[in-house]
Every structure is written in C-alpha cells, then in structure tokens.
Amino acid sequence: xxxxxxxxxxxxxxxxxxxxxxxxxxxxxxxxxxxxxxxxxxxxxxxxxxxxxxxxxxxxxxxxxxxxxxxxxxxxxxxxxxxxxxxxxxxxxxxxxxxxxxxxxxxxxxxxxxxxxxxxxxxxxxxxxxxxxxxxxxxxxxxxxxxxxxxxxxxxxxxxxxxxxxxxxxxxxxxxxxxxxxxxxxxxxxxxxxxxxxxxxxxxxxxxxxxxxxxxxxxxxxxxxxxxxxxxxxxxxxxxxxxxxxxxxxxxxxxxxxxxxxxxxxxxxxxxxxxxxxxxxxxxxxxxxxxxxxxxxxxxxxxxxxxxxxxxxx
Amino acid sequence: xxxxxxxxxxxxxxxxxxxxxxxxxxxxxxxxxxxxxxxxxxxxxxxxxxxxxxxxxxxxxxxxxxxxxxxxxxxxxxxxxxxxxxxxxxxxxxxxxxxxxxxxxxxxxxxxxxxxxxxxxxxxxxxxxxxxxxxxxxxxxxxxxxxxxxxxxxxxxxxxxxxxxxxxxxxxxxxxxxxxxxxxxxxxxxxxxxxxxxxxxxxxxxxxxxxxxxxxxxxxxxxxxxxxxxxxxxxxxxxxxxxxxxxxxxxxxxxxxxxxxxxxxxxxxxxxxxxxxxxxxxxxxxxxxxxxxxxxxxxxxxxxxxxxxxxxxx
Numbered sequence: 001x002x003x004x005x006x007x008x009x010x011x012x013x014x015x016x017x018x019x020x021x022x023x024x025x026x027x028x029x030x031x032x033x034x035x036x037x038x039x040x041x042x043x044x045x046x047x048x049x050x051x052x053x054x055x056x057x058x059x060x061x062x063x064x065x066x067x068x069x070x071x072x073x074x075x076x077x078x079x080x081x082x083x084x085x086x087x088x089x090x091x092x093x094x095x096x097x098x099x100x101x102x103x104x105x106x107x108x109x110x111x112x113x114x115x116x117x118x119x120x121x122x123x124x125x126x127x128x129x130x131x132x133x134x135x136x137x138x139x140x141x142x143x144x145x146x147x148x149x150x151x152x153x154x155x156x157x158x159x160x161x162x163x164x165x166x167x168x169x170x171x172x173x174x175x176x177x178x179x180x181x182x183x184x185x186x187x188x189x190x191x192x193x194x195x196x197x198x199x200x201x202x203x204x205x206x207x208x209x210x211x212x213x214x215x216x217x218x219x220x221x222x223x224x225x226x227x228x229x230x231x232x233x234x235x236x237x238x239x240x241x242x243x244x245x246x247x248x249x250x251x252x253x254x255x256x257x258x259x260x261x262x263x264x265x266x267x268x269x270x271x272x273x274x275x276x277x278x279x280x281x282x283x284x285x286x287x288x289x290x291x292x293x294x295x296x297x298x299x300x301x302x303x304x305x306x307x308x309x310x311x312x313x314x
Numbered sequence: 315x316x317x318x319x320x321x322x323x324x325x326x327x328x329x330x331x332x333x334x335x336x337x338x339x340x341x342x343x344x345x346x347x348x349x350x351x352x353x354x355x356x357x358x359x360x361x362x363x364x365x366x367x368x369x370x371x372x373x374x375x376x377x378x379x380x381x382x383x384x385x386x387x388x389x390x391x392x393x394x395x396x397x398x399x400x401x402x403x404x405x406x407x408x409x410x411x412x413x414x415x416x417x418x419x420x421x422x423x424x425x426x427x428x429x430x431x432x433x434x435x436x437x438x439x440x441x442x443x444x445x446x447x448x449x450x451x452x453x454x455x456x457x458x459x460x461x462x463x464x465x466x467x468x469x470x471x472x473x474x475x476x477x478x479x480x481x482x483x484x485x486x487x488x489x490x491x492x493x494x495x496x497x498x499x500x501x502x503x504x505x506x507x508x509x510x511x512x513x514x515x516x517x518x519x520x521x522x523x524x525x526x527x528x529x530x531x532x533x534x535x536x537x538x539x540x541x542x543x544x545x546x547x548x549x550x551x552x553x554x555x556x557x558x559x560x561x562x563x564x565x566x567x568x569x570x571x572x573x574x575x576x577x578x579x580x581x582x583x584x585x586x587x588x589x590x591x592x593x594x595x596x597x598x599x600x601x602x603x604x605x606x607x608x609x610x611x612x613x614x615x616x617x618x619x620x621x622x623x624x625x626x627x628x
Binding site: 040041042067070071073074075076077078080081082083090091092093094095096098099101102105116117120121 | 354355356381384385387388389390391392394395396397404405406407408409410412413415416419430431434435
C-alpha cells in the first residue's frame with residue numbers, strides 16, 4: 001500500500017499522479033485539515049477540497065482552488081446582502097461546504113463525510129482527513145496572531161511569518177483510517193506541499209512522527225522548493241522568516257530522520273551532497289508538474305526509485 | 315400607518331402594490347414564518363424570501379419562488395454529492411439562506427436579519443417576521459403528520475389536509491416591531507394569502523386576534539379565492555377538506571369579527587349578501603394581479619375604499 005501526505009495544490013497534483021500509477025485501492029492520501037475554518041456558518045476544508053477536486057478531475061487548474069468553470073452567483077449575492085466576500089467560493093464549491101457542514105451537524109465524522117463525497121465524485125483512492133479533531137493553524141506575524149486563512153487569503157501572505165502554531169494539535173486524535181493506512185504502508189510519500197503549514201500539521205499530530213520512524217515503509221519526500229522558490233504559495237518566504245533555508249536542502253533538513261529518500265529537481269542537482277549529508281538518499285529529476293502526464297510520470301518515477309531504497313532504521 | 319399580513323406569492327404581490335401606493339416608510343408587512351424549516355443545515359424562510367424578493371423587484375414571476383434568472387449550479391452539485399435535491403434552491407437564493415443561517419447562529423434575531431437584508435436589497439417598507447420564535451406548520455393527511463414543506467413541495471400538495479397545527483405557536487412571542495406596527499396601524503390589510511397556512515399562523519400567535527379586535531384601524535381583507543379556486547397553491551382544496559367553503563364567503567367566515575371590509579373579485583359579486591351577512595362591508599373589484607400596475611391599482615383601490623369604512627367595534 002502507498003500512503004501520501006498532502007496539503008493543497010502541489011500535494012494534490014502528485015496524489016493524482018499516484019492514483020494513476022498504482023492500484024487506486026491501494027492508495028491513501030492523508031490530507032492536512034489544519035487550514036479548515038468556518039465562514040458564513042460553513043465548515044470549509046481547503047486542502048481536502050483541493051485534493052478531492054483534483055482527483056475527481058474537476059479542479060480549477062488556473063487558480064489552484066475551487067472547481068473548473070464554477071460560477072459565483074451565490075458569492076455575488078452574499079456581497080449584495082452585505083457580506084465581505086473576501087474568500088472566493090464558487091456555486092458548486094458552496095455545495096461541498098453546505099453538505100459537509102450539514103453532515104457534521106448531523107454527527108458524521110469528517111472522515112466519513114469525505115469518503116462519501118469521494119465516492120460520489122468517482123474517486124477511488126482513500127482521501128483521509130489527517131484527524132477528525134479540530135486543529136487550527138495560527139500564524140504569527142511581527143504583531144499579533146492571524147488565523148491561517150486571514151494570513152493566506154485575506155492578507156495575501158504579505159506578513160512575515162515569525163511563528164506557526166497548530167491550535168488543538170495536542171488533543172487531536174489519529175483516526176482509525178489514518179492509523180491503519182500508516183501501519184499498512186509499504187511506501188510513504190511526502191508530497192511537495194508546504195513543509196511548515198501543510199505537511200507540518202500532519203507530522204505534528206501525536207503519534208505520527210513515531211509511526212513514521214517505526215514504519216518498515218520506504219519513506220520518500222518530494223521537494224516543494226525548486227531553485228530556492230516555492231512553485232506556489234509562501235513556503236519559500238515562510239522558511240526564510242522561520243530561520244530555515246529556502247532550498248531543497250532546507251526542506252530536507254526539516255524531514256531529517258523521517259525520510260529515506262529525497263527527490264529534488266534537476267535545477268537543484270548541486271544540493272545532492274548537502275542533502276545526502278543529512279542521512280538520506282537523493283534522486284534528481286524534473287519535479288515540476290503540469291498536466292496529468294507529468295503527474296503520473298513523476299509519481300511512477302518516485303515509486304520506481306523507492307524500489308532500490310532500503311528503509312534503514314536506527 | 316398601514317400594516318399588511320402576508321404569506322407567499324399573493325400576499326407579496328399586494329404588499330408590493332401597497333409599497334407603491336403609500337409612503338413606504340409607513341408600511342409594515344407582517345409575514346408568516348410558520349413555513350420556515352431547516353434544509354441542508356440552512357434556515358429557509360420561504361414566505362419572508364418571497365416577500366423580500368418581490369419587494370426588491372427580483373422575484374421569479376414564473377415560479378412564484380426564488381430569484382428571476384437564478385442559476386442552479388450549487389443544487390446540481392449537491393445532487394451529484396448525493397443529496398436529494400427535492401427543494402429547488404437557486405445559487406443567489408442559497409446566499410440568502412447562508413447569510414440568514416449564519417447570522418442566526420451568531421445570535422441575531424430573524425427580525426434584525428430581515429431588516430438588514432431588506433436594506434441591502436433597497437427595500438423601504440418594514441418586512442417583519444411574525445415572530446422570532448420557532449413555529450412550524452404541521453399538516454395532517456389521512457395517515458400521519460407531515461412537516462409543511464414535505465406536504466407542500468416534496469409531496470406536491472397531493473394529500474387531503476384534515477388538520478393543521480402550528481407547533482410552538484403557544485410559546486411564540488410577538489416581537490416589539492410587530493407589536494408596535496399593530497398598535498400604530500390605521501389600516502390593517504389581510505393580503506390574499508392562504509387563510510389556513512399563511513394568514514392562519516399570524517392570527518394564531520398569542521395576542522394577535524385580541525390586538526386586531528381592539529385596534530382602531532380599519533381592517534380589510536382581500537379574498538385569495540376567486541370563483542371557488544385559489545389563484546395559486548392548495549388553499550381551495552384545503553378549505554374544503556377542513557370543512558369550510560372554498561369560496562370568498564368561506565374565507566370571509568374565517569375572518570368574521572376580524573375584518574371590517576372584505577374585498578372580493580368581480581366574478582364573485584353574487585356572494586356580496588352572504589358576506590355582508592357575516593357583519594362586514596364588501597367591495598367588489600378585479601382582484602387578480604398580474605404586473606406591478608395591477609398590484610398598485612388594487613392596493614390604491616383597497617386603501618381608497620377603507621376611507622369610507624368605519625371601524626365598528628362591539
């Protein structure tokens with residue numbers, strides 16, 4: 001079985017590639033939920049939605065969020081009714097939030113709801129929320145504290161991030177599905193998502209690091225930083241202001257002792273020795289994913305390379 | 315000041331006519347909320363919406379519900395996600411429900427929320443929910459009990475209605491706004507809405523009948539039954555199965571002692587003596603309202619006729 005850890009866009013792309021590269025019934029994608037928030041009374045799960053829409057083949061390829069071709073009649077009307085429509089939700093996207101919120105109110109778990117929506121959208125791999133417990137990423141700019149979407153969307157990531165915390169993480173429980181997926185995994189793929197706010201919360205869940213450390217699976221990460229820059233989002237600036245290197249090596253250092261193999265882009269080939277010095281194997285390839293072909297090619301290559309890697313445990 | 319009591323389509327039409335016939339700041343429309351229900355986690359107020367959309371000039375004139383030209387992307391997606399999309403909510407309409415629900419969750423009253431939305435939509439008259447307390451119309455077919463929208467929308471009014479109850483009505487409080495409007499009214503207009511399930515709940519609120527009885531206002535009702543038939547909805551069949559006459563006279567009998575003047579359609583002119591025998595004056599005119607011109611014409615005529623009527627109190 002293959003388990004992927006994913007956040008938003010980059011993670012969703014590789015997850016979609018993996019879905020085409022392995023038996024989809026053997027693939028579980030553990031998705032960050034620390035970006036989840038409530039807006040207009042609705043429970044919004046941005047990363048779950050991005051992964052779900054991407055695997056359903058309906059994601060908006062331009063924006064990186066929402067559904068391709070979606071309309072905005074409800075949002076426009078909310079604006080007319082006096083709401084600040086700062087967070088762009090399309091009409092079809094609203095349906096997802098409405099259904100999720102209503103099912104949560106009815107007592108169903110986020111895991112169960114996500115499974116139901118995935119099936120309805122024809123998605124075969126298991127999309128697993130990292131937890132059913134509420135966790136909220138809080139970002140600390142020089143002054144004050146911001147909820148993640150206030151930083152990410154409302155303030156367009158303009159603030160220097162000097163600290164990140166995950167409210168509720170200490171009391172968050174692993175779900176049975178996540179626990180089972182991790183224990184059955186033969187390959188664990190950390191997708192090229194933001195290591196701080198997308199992969200970070202998953203790794204910060206009580207028990208996850210210990211499970212990764214004890215797993216017999218080969219653990220492989222794909223760098224979300226290429227030539228010093230994040231392909232999307234603020235990961236590069238965030239790494240810098242938090243005191244890390246904005247480089248493949250900087251990300252590898254965050255995953256030290258957690259991965260056996262680190263996949264970097266050809267543009268960063270020169271970083272190979274520095275990353276190997278962190279105690280992991282390195283594979284160099286083109287990691288920038290455009291369409292589905294790119295995604296499946298990279299996924300296949302990542303899986304192929306793991307075949308030659310032994311999971312070395314201390 | 316003029317106060318109108320209204321339910322859905324017919325009431326909304328005359329209310330719109332009144333808004334054009336009097337200083338809109340002197341007009342309050344007390345609207346039935348016993349049809350309100352929760353669907354997909356959202357609080358839906360069908361009659362408030364119909365009145366609000368009609369007065370805003372955005373109502374769908376064909377269906378009698380919803381917003382003209384609205385799209386259904388969210389509803390289609392809800393269906394794709396597995397919801398039974400039996401209740402047709404358009405995308406703009408969803409915005410209304412989302413905002414209302416979220417404001418209720420934030421502790422605002424339905425009265426306050428409705429005022430805010432009315433202002434946002436450029437509506438000058440006061441649209442007043444009949445109460446901020448939850449009241450639910452329950453309909454009794456030969457077997458079992460149905461929530462109103464299950465009877466009205468899901469089962470398309472196919473059941474014989476042998477009883478109607480308003481759950482919560484005994485504990486429902488009049489709002490300050492409704493109390494003030496009724497006490498300041500010089501003319502009270504019962505709009506041509508279903509007398510059982512639209513006007514019925516308003517009259518059944520504790521204190522309303524007593525206030526109407528004691529009011530110095532001239533009280534006038536417009537018949538929703540023309541030539542034995544309801545212009546829209548099941549009022550005619552409902553009157554019959556509940557043991558009343560499906561006629562202007564049948565409706566007048568329900569309003570006995572509550573109105574001074576009853577306005578009937580020219581087609582029902584022959585009923586004048588029977589209705590006068592109930593102790594009310596009768597005015598005969600064309601009551602079928604098409605466009606805005608019709609609505610304002612009827613509203614003006616109703617108001618003009620009240621000038622010649624004395625409010626006789628026992």
